Structures are given as structure tokens and as C-alpha cells.
Amino acid sequence: MPMNYEQATAAYEPTLGLEVHVELNTKSKMFCSCATEFGAEPNTQTCPVCLGLPGSLPVVNAMAIESTILIGLALNCSIAPFSRFARKNYFYPDMPKNFQTSQYDEPICVDGYLDVEIETDEGPKTFRVDIERVHMEEDTGKSLHVGGSTGRIHGAEYSLLDYNRAGIPLVEIVTRIVPGTGKYAPLVARAYVTELRDILRSLGVSDVKMEQGSLRCDVNLSLAPIGSDKLGTRSETKNVNSLRSVERAVSGEFVRQANRLESGERIVQETRHFLEESGETRPGRSKETAEDYRYFPEPDLVPVTPDADWIEELRKSLPEKPSLRRKRLQEEWNVPAKEMESMVNAELLDVVEETVKLGADATRARSWWLGEVSRLANEKEVAPTTLINANQVAEVIALIVTGELTDKLARQVVEGVINGEGTPREVIDKRGLKVVSDDSALMIAIEAAIAAQPDTAERVRGGNLPAAGALIGAVMKATGGQADAAKVRELLLKHLGQS
Amino acid sequence: MTNIHSTAAQMSAALAAKEISSVELTQQHLDRISAVDGDVHAFLYVDTEGALAQAKAADELRASGKEISPLTGVPLALKDVLAQKGVPTTCGSKMLEGWRPPYDSTVVTKLKEAGVVILGKTNMDEFAMGSSTENSAYGPTHNPWDLTRIPGGSGGGSAAALAAFEAPLAIGTDTGGSIRQPAAVTGTVGVKPTYGGVSRYGLVAFSSSLDQAGPCARTVLDTALLHEVIAGHDERDSTSINQLVPQVVAAAKKLDVKGMKIGVVKELSGEGYQSGVSQRFQESLDLLVEAGAEIVEVSCPNFEYALAAYYLIAPSEASSNLARFDSMRYGIRIGDDGTVGAEEVMRRTRHLGFGPEVKRRIILGTYALSSGYYDAYYGSAQKVRTLLKQDYERAFEKADVLVSPTCPTTAFKIGEKSDDPLAMYLNDVATIPVNMAGIGGMSLPCGLAPEDGLPVGFQIMSPVMQDDRLYRVGATLEAALLSKWGKPLLANAPELAVR
Numbered sequence: 001m002p003m004n005y006e007q008a009t010a011a012y013e014p015t016l017g018l019e020v021h022v023e024l025n026t027k028s029k030m031f032c033s034c035a036t037e038f039g040a041e042p043n044t045q046t047c048p049v050c051l052g053l054p055g056s057l058p059v060v061n062a063m064a065i066e067s068t069i070l071i072g073l074a075l076n077c078s079i080a081p082f083s084r085f086a087r088k089n090y091f092y093p094d095m096p097k098n099f100q101t102s103q104y105d106e107p108i109c110v111d112g113y114l115d116v117e118i119e120t121d122e123g124p125k126t127f128r129v130d131i132e133r134v135h136m137e138e139d140t141g142k143s144l145h146v147g148g149s150t151g152r153i154h155g156a157e158y159s160l161l162d163y164n165r166a167g168i169p170l171v172e173i174v175t176r177i178v179p180g181t182g183k184y185a186p187l188v189a190r191a192y193v194t195e196l197r198d199i200l201r202s203l204g205v206s207d208v209k210m211e212q213g214s215l216r217c218d219v220n221l222s223l224a225p226i227g228s229d230k231l232g233t234r235s236e237t238k239n240v241n242s243l244r245s246v247e248r249a250v251s252g253e254f255v256r257q258a259n260r261l262e263s264g265e266r267i268v269q270e271t272r273h274f275l276e277e278s279g280e281t282r283p284g285r286s287k288e289t290a291e292d293y294r295y296f297p298e299p300d301l302v303p304v305t306p307d308a309d310w311i312e313e314l315r316k317s318l319p320e321k322p323s324l325r326r327k328r329l330q331e332e333w334n335v336p337a338k339e340m341e342s343m344v345n346a347e348l349l350d351v352v353e354e355t356v357k358l359g360a361d362a363t364r365a366r367s368w369w370l371g372e373v374s375r376l377a378n379e380k381e382v383a384p385t386t387l388i389n390a391n392q393v394a395e396v397i398a399l400i401v402t403g404e405l406t407d408k409l410a411r412q413v414v415e416g417v418i419n420g421e422g423t424p425r426e427v428i429d430k431r432g433l434k435v436v437s438d439d440s441a442l443m444i445a446i447e448a449a450i451a452a453q454p455d456t457a458e459r460v461r462g463g464n465l466p467a468a469g470a471l472i473g474a475v476m477k478a479t480g481g482q483a484d485a486a487k488v489r490e491l492l493l494k495h496l497g498q499s
Numbered sequence: 500m501t502n503i504h505s506t507a508a509q510m511s512a513a514l515a516a517k518e519i520s521s522v523e524l525t526q527q528h529l530d531r532i533s534a535v536d537g538d539v540h541a542f543l544y545v546d547t548e549g550a551l552a553q554a555k556a557a558d559e560l561r562a563s564g565k566e567i568s569p570l571t572g573v574p575l576a577l578k579d580v581l582a583q584k585g586v587p588t589t590c591g592s593k594m595l596e597g598w599r600p601p602y603d604s605t606v607v608t609k610l611k612e613a614g615v616v617i618l619g620k621t622n623m624d625e626f627a628m629g630s631s632t633e634n635s636a637y638g639p640t641h642n643p644w645d646l647t648r649i650p651g652g653s654g655g656g657s658a659a660a661l662a663a664f665e666a667p668l669a670i671g672t673d674t675g676g677s678i679r680q681p682a683a684v685t686g687t688v689g690v691k692p693t694y695g696g697v698s699r700y701g702l703v704a705f706s707s708s709l710d711q712a713g714p715c716a717r718t719v720l721d722t723a724l725l726h727e728v729i730a731g732h733d734e735r736d737s738t739s740i741n742q743l744v745p746q747v748v749a750a751a752k753k754l755d756v757k758g759m760k761i762g763v764v765k766e767l768s769g770e771g772y773q774s775g776v777s778q779r780f781q782e783s784l785d786l787l788v789e790a791g792a793e794i795v796e797v798s799c800p801n802f803e804y805a806l807a808a809y810y811l812i813a814p815s816e817a818s819s820n821l822a823r824f825d826s827m828r829y830g831i832r833i834g835d836d837g838t839v840g841a842e843e844v845m846r847r848t849r850h851l852g853f854g855p856e857v858k859r860r861i862i863l864g865t866y867a868l869s870s871g872y873y874d875a876y877y878g879s880a881q882k883v884r885t886l887l888k889q890d891y892e893r894a895f896e897k898a899d900v901l902v903s904p905t906c907p908t909t910a911f912k913i914g915e916k917s918d919d920p921l922a923m924y925l926n927d928v929a930t931i932p933v934n935m936a937g938i939g940g941m942s943l944p945c946g947l948a949p950e951d952g953l954p955v956g957f958q959i960m961s962p963v964m965q966d967d968r969l970y971r972v973g974a975t976l977e978a979a980l981l982s983k984w985g986k987p988l989l990a991n992a993p994e995l996a997v998r
Contacts, residue, residue: 299708
């Protein structure tokens with residue numbers, strides 16, 4: 001019987017390591033002025049430099065350096081006063097120069113850490129993930145191998161190449177090994193990538209969309225029998241394209257390695273590919289015979305020597321840490337952790353906060369964004385914030401609070417705004433959605449209802465309050481649903497001497 | 500009346516005086532090329548139509564009364580290692596046969612802006628690797644002084660074009676002497692500016708940290724005029740120096756070296772230097788003393804390691820720079836018969852596309868950068884580089900410029916050293932230290948060696964960004980020699996057969 005996860009974690013201690021590649025969202029590429037927009041026609045965002053044409057030369061994008069320093073600072077790294085690019089030499093058709101310009105032994109940021117909190121059986125626990133380095137490099141082009149069974153270059157009938165991605169600035173964030181995570185290794189890995197993603201998002205340096213590849217994670221894992229002080233042989237799992245996959249890749253690889261070790265087989269040092277459907281990994285390139293990349297300092301670029309004052313300025317400009325901000329907002333808004341998580345995952349924390357700042361109460365702001373707006377956005381398959389802004393939602397909420405709109409009317413207003421009918425006010429005017437709040441108009445309707453149902457009115461007068469529902473319903477019907485039901489109830493009961 | 504034997508300065512004056520049009524001047528040179536280049540083979544491509552169109556534009560520019568360069572309308576020969584939009588650029592290699600760059604190198608942009616007429620592309624050792632132009636995939640260039648001899652290399656085509664009066668100006672590139680050594684053996688003038696003084700953008704890289712484009716002509720003043728056209732900071736080249744261009748034209752007109760200290764490098768003389776070379780060099784020193792300069796002896800003890808270190812650094816960088824020639828995006832493609840994969844096509848193309856010297860250096864460089872050898876080879880070579888710079892710094896404390904013979908010997912016979920790469924490499928023993936330290940260097944003709952009647956080159960070296968000193972000393976020596984000889988050295992060259 002193969003071991004399951006519980007059995008595996010009872011017998012083996014994991015050592016975790018994570019390498020995250022982040023595409024920066026700079027307007028231009030790492031070493032040339034080509035655009036970096038995602039999804040453009042193949043080979044339309046290229047020039048002699050990113051195509052590696054003979055004679056072309058790279059020039060470092062200053063924005064990419066700034067973004068990388070910001071990342072380093074946010075991860076508590078030291079910023080090197082002197083760092084360099086190197087050439088990583090290997091042949092592959094999607095690499096225009098057949099070398100990748102990347103930082104190697106002199107990275108720009110070193111020795112940082114990131115604390116991540118997870119729920120354990122004993123309650124919340126913080127793990128410190130040490131960051132070894134944060135460095136800059138250029139992305140390669142994209143190849144599409146057509147024909148053949150593996151989808152790889154070997155055996156393909158032909159290959160298509162798109163160099164739009166070639167030269168997009170990439171930042172690689174490498175952790176040191178994370179020991180002692182035990183059975184929580186998958187959770188720690190997920191929490192780390194989540195926290196890192198939130199930090200990158202708060203810095204505004206990347207789109208951090210795992211599904212588009214702007215944030216990619218490689219998971220390194222090795223196992224050793226519990227109590228052993230030796231490190232096992234590690235595997236490196238690539239193609240891990242969602243937070244959930246990070247967690248599954250670690251647990252899947254944990255079980256696979258444990259079973260191999262259990263049956264006396266050795267772990268091969270190799271690259272493995274994560275399979276989204278099964279949660280398993282399949283072997284890729286063996287790393288047993290180390291590839292020799294013949295690194296040497298890039299002679300076409302001068303060293304990166306950021307000014308100390310500039311670094312301090314950037315440090316001062318760092319936004320609040322996302323984990324701290326979440327804690328603060330959770331307390332201020334008094335919402336459960338789960339709710340906070342759903343706002344973060346839906347990428348709505350910023351806009352909810354903005355809506356609250358504009359005067360809306362946190363509960364309403366949250367429920368409008370996560371509820372009606374998200375529902376409409378899902379229907380249209382777009383992000384909620386592309387449909388309506390914080391100002392408009394805050395205005396709608398204010399109208400509810402003052403009683404000018406009911407929840408039901410407010411939904412129609414939101415729908416109108418999303419359909420491009422104008423501001424909430426304009427939608428209200430055009431659609432005639434104003435709540436009937438004029439007491440005298442309501443009183444006429446109330447009296448009419450009482451006259452139509454004298455017996456019911458009598459029962460209410462006698463103290464049977466639930467009977468009022470029928471009268472309220474009649475008033476609402478008479479006003480076309482535009483009256484505020486609570487107001488109607490208040491007036492009705494008063495009129496019948498019951499308040 | 501101006502003719503092809505005039506200097507560029509004289510042509511410039513004749514154009515200004517409307518004695519001749521640029522179209523006429525250009526046509527004279529095109530006629531000369533078609534008359535003699537069958538024997539000399541200085542050109543790989545003659546851009547007849549393009550040159551005449553540029554000449555016409557230059558004439559129109561002059562007629563418009565707008566401010567123009569002194570060299571507007573003067574023809575020039577361009578080494579085939581610099582990208583010129585739409586014009587075949589082969590680097591003397593089969594690999595790039597048929598490639599027409601979609602962009603202009605910065606040097607070409609500056610030439611075009613100045614209205615200089617580009618006649619065509621000149622022959623060179625494949626990818627600038629060689630000292631004789633015998634390594635061109637398109638056959639050797641012949642020295643106009645003796646067609647059985649080499650014109651130097653790698654820029655033998657540019658130098659021979661000047662000596663054969665096919666062009667009054669030429670552009671060369673110098674990685675270890677490829678401007679100065681051809682100038683020396685053809686009795687012409689060539690300058691390797693300070694590294695970073697002229698943009699490398701569009702110069703197809705051999706060794707990025709050593710390559711430098713520079714001006715070539717038949718007189719020191721002409722060389723200076725061209726120097727000022729092509730020099731200056733370029734934001735496309737990170738290694739280009741952001742400083743004002745040294746005033747080289749003014750320096751070339753000064754004709755005064757009174758009080759200047761001229762350092763003779765002890766290590767660049769004696770054994771291995773042909774007697775006639777040493778004799779003419781010594782006579783030139785005497786002329787400089789007569790002109791008021793003071794001669795001091797300096798020692799550069801680390802020069803003995805320069806050649807060895809150069810043959811580690813240059814091939815290392817070349818092995819990486821030339822990796823891009825893989826048949827995937829441009830140039831030739833060999834063996835793509837539909838039965839083999841991309842890797843095999845790359846292998847076949849590189850096997851047949853590169854010549855033996857290029858392969859030798861790629862192998863040398865790949866080896867030197869390999870893991871386990873890097874420190875001993877590339878690492879040690881970089882340390883030698885630092886020592887060479889220190890040697891120069893100390894020497895320049897004692898002298899304003901340093902001098903030596905440009906090469907140990909006069910032009911050797913075609914084929915004489917083809918089978919002995921080490922003997923070939925030794926030809927550059929006096930020029931290589933200049934590239935390794937990134938300083939400026941000039942070669943100008945200082946007479947004919949009595950034993951073979953062939954030109955001897957006099958080398959001047961100046962500190963970083965003090966290139967004006969080259970011209971000041973060079974022009975003074977040139978004037979002294981001219982008054983001694985009564986006519987330019989090239990007037991002694993045999994008449995070429997006109998076909």
C-alpha cells in the first residue's frame with residue numbers, strides 16, 4: 001500500500017525552497033524600448049535589440065531597477081551598492097542571442113526575509129522564510145511546438161516562435177531552504193507565495209497574474225527521515241500556476257518522494273512538471289549532469305550602482321505591508337478573517353477601503369463589492385473595478401443610508417451605472433427610481449389600504465402586529481415598489497396607534 | 500584641381516569652392532574602384548546607386564546653404580562589420596551572406612547626418628578575427644604596395660582602399676590592432692579611439708569589452724576630421740563615455756610638441772622587431788626631439804602577459820557573442836531538409852558557416868569560460884588587464900604619450916603565416932595592450948623599411964579620453980616626415996594596373 005500524505009509526513013521531514021519569477025509591469029522591456037503589453041500579435045513588439053540582431057546592444061531599463069529595489073526593500077533585503085549582469089550561455093531557439101542576460105553572482109538584493117502566518121493545529125503560527133537573493137533578468141521568447149506527442153521541441157513537426165516576451169523584465173526571488181515546516185510545508189509554501197503576491201501588488205510593480213504567467217513559481221522539495229540531520233536530494237517542480245497548485249505541488253511531491261524512499265529507490269535530481277488535473281508531477285529535464293552555462297560578466301552593460309540616498313527615498317516610499325494592513329482593516333471594520341480573505345482573493349480590498357474612505361460603512365461597502373458588483377462582473381467576465389468605481393458605489397450606499405434608495409432600487413441604480421447610463425443620480429432621474437418618501441403621499445396610500453382592508457386594520461389596532469404585513473404590501477403595491485417598506489411600516493403603525 | 504589622390508581636407512575645400520560636386524567626386528572613386536579593385540579586393544560590396552544618391556543629397560544640402568560638416572560629400576569606405584540599413588553586411592563571414600540589416604549602426608547614422616558618402620563595405624577577417632584579412636570567407640585583400648602581401652587585418656579592406664586611392668576616408672574597428680596594424684602595413688593612418696569614445700551600437704561584436712570603431716585616412720588631419728564626425732556619447736551603448744569629444748581636429752592643426760614628454764615603452768622593442776622597423780621608429784623619435792619634445796623611457800613590465808590574456812578574453816567574449824548565429828532568424832541556413840530538428844540545423848549551419856579561425860576562437864573561449872576553468876583562465880586574464888591598466892597609469896605619470904613601433908614587422912606574404920596562428924597572433928603584440936587598457940592609439944606611417952621597401956608604422960598611445968594628444972604628436976611627426984621626404988609616403992607606392 002502506498003503511503004498517503006499523513007503517513008508520509010509522519011515519517012519524513014521536508015526541506016522547502018521556492019523560486020518565484022515575476023514579470024515586472026514596466027512599460028518597456030528590460031534592455032530596449034519595446035512595449036510589454038500582454039497578448040499582442042506575435043512578433044509585433046520587437047526591435048533589433050530584443051531580437052538580438054548582430055550589432056545591437058542592451059541598455060538597462062531604469063524603471064526595472066527601481067522596481068527590483070522596491071521588491072528587495074519590501075522583503076527586508078540589503079541592496080547591493082554594486083551589482084552586475086552576467087551572460088548565461090545556452091542554445092535554444094526562443095533565446096535570440098543564445099545567452100540570457102541575467103544577474104548571477106552579484107545580484108542587486110540579498111539576505112532578506114518574509115514572515116508568513118498559517119493556521120496550525122495549535123493555532124496561528126509564523127514561519128520566517130529567508131530570502132537569499134532578488135535579481136533581475138530578461139525573459140525569453142515563447143515557443144509553440146506543433147505536432148509530435150510531447151509538446152516539446154523534440155519530435156515536433158515544426159515550431160512557432162514569438163519574441164514579444166523576449167526581453168520582458170523578470171525578477172527572480174529565491175528563498176533559502178525553509179526547514180522545519182513538517183506537515184505544514186504545503187501551507188507555508190502557499191502562504192509565502194500569497195504574501196509575496198500581495199506585497200508585489202501593493203508595490204504596483206507587477207500584474208502578478210499567475211494564470212498569465214506574470215508570476216511563476218518553482219517549488220524545490222527534498223525529504224529526509226525524521227530525526228536525520230542530512231538533506232535529501234531535491235526535485236524542482238515547475239509549471240505551478242496558481243496558489244492552490246503551489247500547495248498541491250508540495251503535497252503531491254511530498255507523497256511521491258516519500259513513497260520512492262520507502263521502497264528503497266533514490267530521488268533523482270531533476271526538473272519536474274506539475275500536472276494541474278491530477279496534482280501530480282511528471283519528470284522533465286534531469287539535472288544530474290550539471291549544465292555548464294559559462295557565466296561571465298555582461299561586457300555590454302556597466303555595473304548597477306544605485307545611489308544610497310535614492311535607496312533611502314525608495315525605502316520611505318514603501319507602502320504598508322499587506323499583512324499588517326489586513327490586520328488593521330480587519331480590526332477597524334470588525335470583519336471575520338474569512339471575509340478579509342475573500343476580499344483579498346477577489347482583489348477588492350483596495351476598492352472596498354477606498355469606498356469606506358468615501359464615507360460608506362465597511363459592511364455595506366464589502367457586501368456591495370463582493371455581492372452585486374462581483375455578480376455582474378462575473379456575468380460579463382471582467383474585473384469588478386472595471387465596471388464601476390468606489391465613488392459611485394459610495395454614492396449609492398449614501399443614498400440607501402438616507403433612505404432615498406431601497407436595496408432593491410439601489411441594485412437597479414448599480415446596474416444602470418454599469419450599463420453606462422451615467423452617474424447614480426442620473427440613473428435615478430432617468431429611470432425614475434426615487435423612493436417615495438413624501439409622508440403625505442404615503443399617508444394617502446396607507447389610508448386607502450386601511451379603507452380597503454378594515455378588518456385587518458382592526459386586528460393591528462388590537463395589537464396583532466404581524467397582520468400589518470398585508471397592509472404594508474398593499475401600500476408597496478400601490479406605490480409601484482418605490483416606497484421604503486420600513487418607512488411605510490413606521491407610518492402605518494403610528495397611524496393605527498401602535499408605536 | 501582635386502582628384503582621388505587628394506586628401507579629404509583638400510576634397511572638402513574643393514567641394515566648398517564648387518570646383519567639383521560630390522557626385523563627380525564620388526563617381527571618380529567608383530571608377531577607381533572598378534579599375535583597380537579586381538586586383539586589390541578591398542571591397543565586398545560597392546553600393547554604386549546608394550553612394551551616388553547620397554552624393555546628390557550632399558550636393559543639395561550644400562546648395563541649400565544649411566550648416567554642413569567639413570566632410571559633407573566626401574566619400575568613405577565602411578568596414579563590413581558595421582550595420583548599414585538595407586546594405587549587405589557580412590562581417591567577412593559566409594554565415595551572414597545575404598543579410599541586410601534593418602537598421603543603421605550609430606556610426607553610420609552619424610556619417611549620414613554629416614553627409615559623408617558611403618561607397619561600400621570593405622573586406623575583413625571573418626568577424627574581425629585575424630591580422631591579414633586572409634580569414635575572409637570571400638578571399639583575401641591584397642596590399643597595394645605589393646599585391647602578394649597582406650594588407651593587415653582585420654581591417655585590411657579599409658586600409659587597402661585608402662592606399663589604393665579607392666577612398667580618402669574609411670572606418671575600421673580595432674579589437675587588438677585591427678585599425679592600427681593595417682594602417683602600419685599599408686602606409687596609412689588609423690586611430691583606435693578611447694574605448695567608449697565611439698558608439699559600438701551596430702558594430703557586430705567580436706569582443707565587446709575590446710571592440711572600438713575608429714577613423715582611418717591617409718593623413719592625420721583627415722583622420723581627425725572623421726574622428727569628430729563619428730565620436731560622441733550614445734545612449735544606445737551603455738559603455739559609451741558621456742563626455743565631450745576631445746578636440747582632435749584642433750590638435751591635428753597645432754603642429755607643436757614643445758615641452759611634451761614622449762615615453763618609449765621599453766618592452767615594445769628589441770627581439771622580434773625587424774631592423775628596418777626599429778630604424779625608422781628611432782629616426783622618428785629624433786624628429787620629435789628636433790620639434791621640441793622630450794623622450795623618456797618607460798617600463799610596462801606586465802605587457803609580456805598582454806597577448807596571452809587577450810587570447811583568453813577576446814575568444815571568451817566571442818564564443819558568447821557569436822552564439823546568436825544559429826540560422827534561426829537571419830543569415831544562411833544549412834541542412835534544413837525537414838528530417839532533422841532545430842539543434843541539428845544549428846549545428847550544420849555553424850559547422851559550414853564559420854571558418855577555421857572563428858571556430859578556433861569559439862572553442863578557445865568556450866573552454867576558458869567553462870566551469871572549473873573560469874578562474875584560472877578568464878579570471879586570471881581579467882587580473883592581467885588590471886595590471887596592464889596600472890602599467891599605463893604609471894607610465895603616463897612620466898610621459899604625455901607613449902610610443903612604439905605599431906607592429907614588429909612590415910607586411911608579410913599572403914599565405915606565409917596561415918598555418919601558424921601563434922606567429923600571426925604575435926603581429927599584434929604592440930597593439931593589444933592598448934585595447935586591454937581601453938586607451939587611445941594611433942598608427943601613422945614613418946617610412947619604408949630599407950630591407951624590403953615596405954611601410955613601417957609608428958604607434959602613439961594616449962590616456963583615456965586624451966585622444967587629442969595622439970593627433971597633436973601624430974600631426975607634428977607627419978609634418979616633419981613630409982618635409983624630410985618632400986612628398987607623402989604613398990607617392991612611393993607602385994602604380995596599380997588599371998583594368
